[in-house]
Amino acid sequence: MRRTAAALATVLAAGLAGGAQSAAAAEPPTCGTPADHRIAEVQGDGDASPVAGRTVRVEGVVTADFQRPDQLGGFFIQDPAPDRDPRTSEGIFVYSTQEVAEGDRVLVTGRAVEYNGLTELSPASAVNVCGKGRVAPAHVRLPLKGGADLERYEGMLLRFGQKLTATETYTLGRYGEVTVSAGGRLFQPTDGHGTTQAGNDARRLLVDDGSNVQNPDTIPYTDPRVLRIGDSAHGLTGVLSYGFGEYRLQPTEQARFANTNRRPAKPRHVGGNVRVASFNTLNWFTTLGERGADTAAEQERQLTKLVAALRGLDADVVGLMEVENNGDTAVGALVDRLNQAAGAGTYAWVRHPYPGTDAIHVALVYKPAKVTPAGAARSSEDPVFDRPPLVQTFRPASGRTPFTVIVNHFKSKGCDGATGPDADQGDGQGCYNARRVAQAGAIGAIAAESANPLVIGDLNAYAAEDPVELLAGAGLASQTKRFVRPGERYSYVFDGQSGELDHALAGRSLARHVTGATIWHINADEPLFLDYNTEFNPPEFYRPDAFRSSDHDPVLVGLRLR
Structure with missing residues (x-):
């Protein structure tokens, strides 16, 4: 069952991130204004926020900072004390340039909106840094069980411990994107490999570069060698965003792809005269x-x-x-x-x-x-x-x-x-x-x-x-x-x-x-x-x-x- 706003206020008063009552005196006065919503309540259990258009105040720990001008213009926060509903996300994007750092415990006031399918707080009228906290990444494995989609993880810090294979690099140079998939590369459903489109969609994930810049000066995954489809990575870690019709993992740790699909210097021998x-x-x-x-x-x-x-x-x-x-x-x-x-x-x-x-x-x-x-x-x-x-x-x-x-x-x-x-x-x-x-x-x-x-x-x-x-x-x-x-x-x-x-x-x-x-x-x-x-x-x-x-x-x- 979800915690109520009143229960949250009690937790906040006790110091959600481990701060003691005596530390409250050292915090800025604005940190004493408690949250009126949990992040999960803002996210809701569907695709859109149930409080879209309303101004809310939430608390969380900064899990990823993408505030530079060439990045996303904001940061992600996550509730370190999640509710018990697996359908609701515990993270959210805050569109703000107020300086924060990963690990900051913040109280944020802002308007809940749906921006191109992403639930976020925009604009943020107040960002109060009120201490430090820690959020461990949720361990996720593709495809999700029971046909679930990634909406339940939107805005959250995730870790994919399994082997994920690069299956598309078409926009790597232009947008810094690569699509990975569980169980090896994806094959066309009409190519005779026993796959379906729904099955392929459940296995794939787009890995972005935390930026909306086109033709970046530094293309990711090109050092020490250029990424090829078929190369693979373990332990991809980042926050889950959404944009342009797709869920996107914005890495918080450098993804490293193993050279599991080496370039063939020559074609295989076919014999004959x-x-x-x-x-x-x-x-x-x-x-x-x-x-x-x-x-x-x-x-x-x-x-x-x-x-x-x-x-x-x-x-x-x-x-x-x-x-x-x-x-x-x-x-x-x-x-x-x-x-x-x-x-x-x-x-x-x-x-x-x-x-x-x-x-x-x-x-x-x-x-x-x-x-x-x-x-x-x-x-x-x-x-x-x-x-x-x-x-x-x-x-x-x-x-x-x-x-x-x-x-x-x-x-x-x-x-x-x-x-x-x-x-x-x-x-x-x-x-x-x-x-x-x-x-x-x-x-x-x-x-x-x-x-x-x-x-x-x-x-x-x-x-x-x-x-x-x-x-x-x-x-x-x-x-x-x-x-x-x-x-x-x-x-x-x-x-x-x-x-x-x-x-x-x-x-x-x-x-x-x-x-x-x-x-x-x-x-x-x-x-x-x-x-x-x-x-x-x-x-x-x-x-x-x-x-x-x-x-x-x-x-x-x-x-x-x-």
């Missing part, structure tokens, strides 16, 4: 100021990283996505730079016979010394394709067995213009799933007429979604599912959830020639500020290497062909 890769380039454009680089300097940085990635793959055939659709200009520029690095004539490209009218198209590069095109390149003029596929049959230089690479980039999940069956159906597959299913059907038909087909590319569909399952039903089996462990089977991270958008699907006749497959995790796990852009990325983080050369990880397949 012919290697085929799929790689989304993230808008390789030679035209500046379009979807790719804005300046010549950015373009050079982007090209350097792409070449490093392609040389690291060392594939004999590479299907590329998101290459500017400007004839041979963009793909030719990429091949020219590859040949500068690898030797003249090492790579060539296949001219797309029908690249479509989209700003980007798929491309295909290969090593003439390793494979030879057999016949002309093909495509499809079916209007179902926004970006028509590129189909080319090859023969290995040292053998006669043909194989056909079918390069794809299916319609994205974005909802712009989606209507009818293309609208989001609420099944987790996003918009335009019906279009992607139709595209998959058309690709299945092309594969059925091709010698030893290998369907590769960014299908914009996760492993357990309808388009991939339709292709599987057409006899095109996932080689990453066959050779890559479930925890490593992802090529993209969206909203903190990993999944496999980039695929390598082999027909039955070719599958027996496959010696291995891997996903080279050089991009999806890397923070955004490591890429080629210069607008906000601190220059000291750029490296002329393969890491964060794109936002998709490349896929690599080995073939043994005679």
Whole structure:
């Protein structure tokens, strides 16, 4: 049962934080004005304060101080003698610049408000420091039992003793945020890992940096190495805030992440005498100021990283996505730079016979010394394709067995213009799933007429979604599912959830020639500020290497062909 205000006054008179009656004479007179509400009474047992809009006086111990101009403009206090209702929080944020320090016992008068979902006292008309106190962090474990949410801990000092894994770093450079999760990284519910969206949401927590500053001068978790998704920490400690639609842990102790997801210097060995890769380039454009680089300097940085990635793959055939659709200009520029690095004539490209009218198209590069095109390149003029596929049959230089690479980039999940069956159906597959299913059907038909087909590319569909399952039903089996462990089977991270958008699907006749497959995790796990852009990325983080050369990880397949 909650303590009443009268009972609280009795406790205060006795010296809540261990102060004796004789100490009262030494306190400022304002410290003799008792609280009229417990913090738990201000917080209430729901999302909003039951006394919102009223001026209240509460007592607590300062647990975190974020008063600097580049921080949150206030501090957190917590009642050291909590009530017995687990639904009510014992902590609250005070919006005030009056100087306090962690461990101060304070009496605060202020108006109870809901600010963007956070219960706080704002403005605080009086902050009286009345001694010292101590609050131990509450030990919390994700997911909370019984389906409870974090509202019961809003404003409180918490400690998460369990292992929590970084599962999203998209806003690390811009806002100093990283999302962590219990039980390892989060996977997309439609990627076949047995997860649900509700289960994922219960396991995740956003760790903030105690600041609302954009593009901070010092990005957290970059020393002695830059944080990667998959790295993990124990004992995260801080106060729980709320803002921008999410609960946020504002650390009171430096979080330290162990390097539990080391950078892979090279892709895993896949064997075979012919290697085929799929790689989304993230808008390789030679035209500046379009979807790719804005300046010549950015373009050079982007090209350097792409070449490093392609040389690291060392594939004999590479299907590329998101290459500017400007004839041979963009793909030719990429091949020219590859040949500068690898030797003249090492790579060539296949001219797309029908690249479509989209700003980007798929491309295909290969090593003439390793494979030879057999016949002309093909495509499809079916209007179902926004970006028509590129189909080319090859023969290995040292053998006669043909194989056909079918390069794809299916319609994205974005909802712009989606209507009818293309609208989001609420099944987790996003918009335009019906279009992607139709595209998959058309690709299945092309594969059925091709010698030893290998369907590769960014299908914009996760492993357990309808388009991939339709292709599987057409006899095109996932080689990453066959050779890559479930925890490593992802090529993209969206909203903190990993999944496999980039695929390598082999027909039955070719599958027996496959010696291995891997996903080279050089991009999806890397923070955004490591890429080629210069607008906000601190220059000291750029490296002329393969890491964060794109936002998709490349896929690599080995073939043994005679």
